[in-house]
Amino acid sequence: MKAAAARGDGAAQKRVLLIVSGGIAAYKALELVRLLKTSGVDVRCVLTKAATEFVTPLSLQALSGEPVGQDLFSLTDEQEMGHIVLSRSADLVVVAPATANILAKMAQGLADDLATTLLLATDTPVMVAPAMNVRMWEHPATQANMALLVDRGVMVVGPDEGEMACGEFGAGRFVEPPMLRDAILGWFGGQSSSGAAAASVGFQGAALGWEPLAGRRALVTAGPTHEPVDPVRYLGNRSSGLQGYAIAAALVVLGARVTLVSGPVSLADPAGVNVVRVETGLEMERAVRAALPVDIAVCAAAVADWRVDGISGRKLKKRADMAPPVLTLVPNPDILAILSAPGPERPTLVVGFAAETDDVEVNAVAKRTRKGCDWIVANDVSAGTNVMGGPDNRAVLITEDGIERWPLLPKADLARRLAQRIAARFEAPVMASGGERV
Numbered sequence: 346m347k348a349a350a351a352r353g354d355g356a357a358q359k360r361v362l363l364i365v366s367g368g369i370a371a372y373k374a375l376e377l378v379r380l381l382k383t384s385g386v387d388v389r390c391v392l393t394k395a396a397t398e399f400v401t402p403l404s405l406q407a408l409s410g411e412p413v414g415q416d417l418f419s420l421t422d423e424q425e426m427g428h429i430v431l432s433r434s435a436d437l438v439v440v441a442p443a444t445a446n447i448l449a450k451m452a453q454g455l456a457d458d459l460a461t462t463l464l465l466a467t468d469t470p471v472m473v474a475p476a477m478n479v480r481m482w483e484h485p486a487t488q489a490n491m492a493l494l495v496d497r498g499v500m501v502v503g504p505d506e507g508e509m510a511c512g513e514f515g516a517g518r519f520v521e522p523p524m525l526r527d528a529i530l531g532w533f534g535g536q537s538s539s540g541a542a543a544a545s546v547g548f549q550g551a552a553l554g555w556e557p558l559a560g561r562r563a564l565v566t567a568g569p570t571h572e573p574v575d576p577v578r579y580l581g582n583r584s585s586g587l588q589g590y591a592i593a594a595a596l597v598v599l600g601a602r603v604t605l606v607s608g609p610v611s612l613a614d615p616a617g618v619n620v621v622r623v624e625t626g627l628e629m630e631r632a633v634r635a636a637l638p639v640d641i642a643v644c645a646a647a648v649a650d651w652r653v654d655g656i657s658g659r660k661l662k663k664r665a666d667m668a669p670p671v672l673t674l675v676p677n678p679d680i681l682a683i684l685s686a687p688g689p690e691r692p693t694l695v696v697g698f699a700a701e702t703d704d705v706e707v708n709a710v711a712k713r714t715r716k717g718c719d720w721i722v723a724n725d726v727s728a729g730t731n732v733m734g735g736p737d738n739r740a741v742l743i744t745e746d747g748i749e750r751w752p753l754l755p756k757a758d759l760a761r762r763l764a765q766r767i768a769a770r771f772e773a774p775v776m777a778s779g780g781e782r783v
């Protein structure tokens with residue numbers, strides 16, 4: 346996937362490989378091709394056998410101006426452009442409409458026709474626009490397949506809710522082609538402006554309709570705390586709040602109702618998030634308790650371990666004839682341990698962060714046990730990594746199942762990945778991992 350994302354970065358002419366599968370909404374693929382072409386995007390189409398029952402290859406060929414692929418074993422197609430080359434020929438693969446059947450095949454890695462073979466062979470980012478009857482969409486099998494696909498990084502646009510071709514009402518309608526066109530152009534825009542899909546969270550906020558965390562409440566803490574010494578001085582740390590804010594935004598995108606308890610940072614409130622601003626560790630503890638009960642708690646804040654005992658009400662004066670003041674520190678409340686403690690208000694999933702400078706994994710595994718939380722996201726914050734306050738993060742996710750080492754990612758991407766792992770955990774407890782398992 347990364348190779349193609351990089352291709353999408355530089356190339357002026359964007360190319361989409363559009364896979365049309367066999368649903369009643371297949372005719373809308375014609376409109377999508379037209380819209381993409383008028384937006385300056387090259388489109389090459391592949392149809393499943395079932396799709397040809399709904400839309401003709403000739404129509405798609407005429408609109409796209411490119412040959413249409415249908416048959417894995419076609420001598421002429423393979424000679425002109427083999428399926429492996431075809432699978433790598435685009436900046437983005439879009440499956441629209443995506444039937445329940447093709448989503449299931451993608452989830453399982455089946456490759457029994459040209460469309461699914463391309464999907465298995467491609468290293469290009471994939472976007473799907475599901476369209477099906479509401480019962481098919483709500484079926485646990487489809488939902489589990491979706492969770493798997495999202496966990497692997499597949500982008501999802503739609504489906505919409507409304508009246509369906511079959512006369513029923515509910516979720517499963519194909520998104521309108523202009524919205525899908527906007528989602529595709531938005532993704533290309535995010536790629537070229539910030540690289541490495543850094544803007545994907547924002548883009549999905551506009552376009553993603555799949556909300557696996559709908560009805561779930563989440564609490565995220567972010568930023569540093571400032572522990573006052575006197576009215577003008579405080580003890581603080583370098584946390585920027587970027588990672589926690591991105592996580593709050595990513596959880597909202599997946600449908601959660603999110604309260605973000607934030608220490609002092611210079612970031613704007615993420616859209617759709619209830620932000621509670623605090624300054625000290627004690628205030629953060631109070632705000633966290635007030636936000637309960639929640640289903641999910643993600644503690645990304647760098648809460649000061651200690652606060653000053655006996656804060657001076659007046660500015661401490663420097664005097665040549667006096668020794669410097671001695672600060673006595675007392676422990677701050679351990680918010681992660683408080684949330685992780687068994688009890689009626691314990692969130693179903695508690696995720697802690699471990700900022701470490703030495704023996705990152707060993708210390709993080711120990712922290713998970715010590716605090717009693719479910720997952721730990723560990724990062725190496727030693728000098729030179731630029732994680733604290735910087736734009737990127739390299740995390741190790743420690744769960745009950747093992748250790749996943751994630752690559753260096755923009756913080757928005759890491760947030761999206763974590764939110765998707767959380768959604769997968771709530772959707773279907775046993776999930777494939779997107780990272781390296783040990």
Ligand SMILES: Cc1cc2nc3c(=O)[nH]c(=O)nc-3n(C[C@H](O)[C@H](O)[C@H](O)COP(=O)(O)O)c2cc1C
Nearest residue numbers: 366367368369370393395396444445446447476477
């Ligand atoms: C009239 C008709 C409409 C259909 N519409 C849909 C649909 O909207 N979504 C869907 O998932 N399947 C739909 N199906 C079922 C698919 O065509 C069937 O599952 C097929 O195997 C899909 O093949 P494909 O995924 O390879 O394209 C429809 C079938 C018929 C006969």
